[in-house]
Amino acid sequence: MEYLLHILILIGIYTILSVSLNLLVGYTGILSIAHAAFYGVGAYVAALMALKLQTPFLLNLFLAVIASGLFGAVVGIPSLRLRDDYFVIATFAFQIITFSILNNLVDFTGGPLGLPGISQPNIFGFEITTHVEFLVLVIILAGVTFWISNKIVKSPFGRLLKAIREDEIFVKAAGRNVSDAKVKVFVISASLASIAGVVYATYITYIDPTSFTIMESIFIISIVIIGGSANLKGSIVGSIVLVALPELLRFIGLPNSIAANIRQILYGALLVIFMLWRPQGFLGEYKFGKESAARSKK
């Protein structure tokens, strides 16, 4: 039972990550591979606050969101001037830098040893310790993330984002500040991703830099694409499929060392299959690879 709850909690965490990334990749059409970095910023800010200053959970959550948003602005403002592939490389660089800092700033982040003993959330005296309580917490936070994201994509701002994805020049000619809108959505996406980090850190009570690598970013991108770009519900479906599917491998009885490798193969294979035959993912409207290929030909 605990095992099942654990999987559900992970699905919740990845729902937060993929819904927030979908705002960028799916709706605005800008591919960032630094999402795990913002996830990590959230986790480390919350963990360090809890360990060093013993501040309460909600304050940590708030500060993590703000810190991650600021990082988003610092990264986004210069790198969003770059176009398509160059932007991807810029986010790649930021991802690597973040990992290196977490890994090497030993006095502060614990380096490769990580930060053990992070206290579990305490919300106005109510301790969250059991799996069921964590599941409730993660559902609430994923719900908030979904609600905010849904509000954004259904608003005129969301329409602007979709238009930017299709034709920036048209949006510019309509008198809109394209780079401004991109920075805003990048900051929002980064802030929302940090929520997942806070939940993860307080749930596992131990974090180390290997949870926030480029592989993690690519995993989140896979969820968005396979679930369906530009469809928020698709990201929930994607999280369920990609988190639960590898767990099934356990029941086949493969030894752990092989199962872990097969998992990587599975993600890669799924991504290739979807790109070839169903680029819009399970529920998406926006055909990820095809559209951007058509655009770059122009």
Add this chain to the structure above:
Amino acid sequence: MNSLLKAENVHKSFNGVNALNNFSCDVHENEIVGLIGPNGAGKSTLFNVITGFIESENGNIEFIGKVITKYPSHKIIKLGISRTFQDLRLIKQMSVLDNILLCFNNQQGEELQNIIFKSNSIAKVEEENKLKAHDLLRHAGIEEKANDLAGTLSYGQQKLLSIICCLAADSKLLLLDEPIAGINPEMREKILTIISELPSKGKSVILIEHDMDFTMRICNRLIFMDAGYKISEGTPEEVRNDPKVIEAYIQ
């Protein structure tokens, strides 16, 4: 007549080729100015420079008394200049209605803080804009297409839609780049009617068009350009009979 747009000695070259050569012009309120000349004369470059899509190397552009030469394009366009493109630009994967809604300027729903806290007033503005968009579509005679994807319209209807988008922005000055090139006569008449009504609504137009018959009928003034220079300027008859223009076309 009051001056609306004033360009002075605007200069722009691409790799040594002068696209605009100390070009000056004046556009007054409520008039239609035709910009004619052979391909590569710098007509579209002028549009790009005015709207800030390309930065000029030299010269000054004034619009409603403000020097806009160094403004970013979104600021220039918000001041009241709209444009269409020679290679037709629309969001083809969005509905006709959404394309028009995107071009209205009173979008508080595009400010993030408003999305969460002011959803009621955003919804109200959206409804008003939708009504206005339907009015514009009805006036242009393609109201039944409102919910179709813009990409599914015929070429002529798409050109018409790009003009409607400019009207939605309610700009003082419209820059139309070949509004009737490549479309059928019936649609041409429709577009001609819409453009010719604009001065009576307090708007000015600069239009690029190769069809002399069309420009003669609709324009108050013509400017003839060649190789970045202004060769001739005046009423349509004056320009058509200018020996320099005839010479440039024969070459």
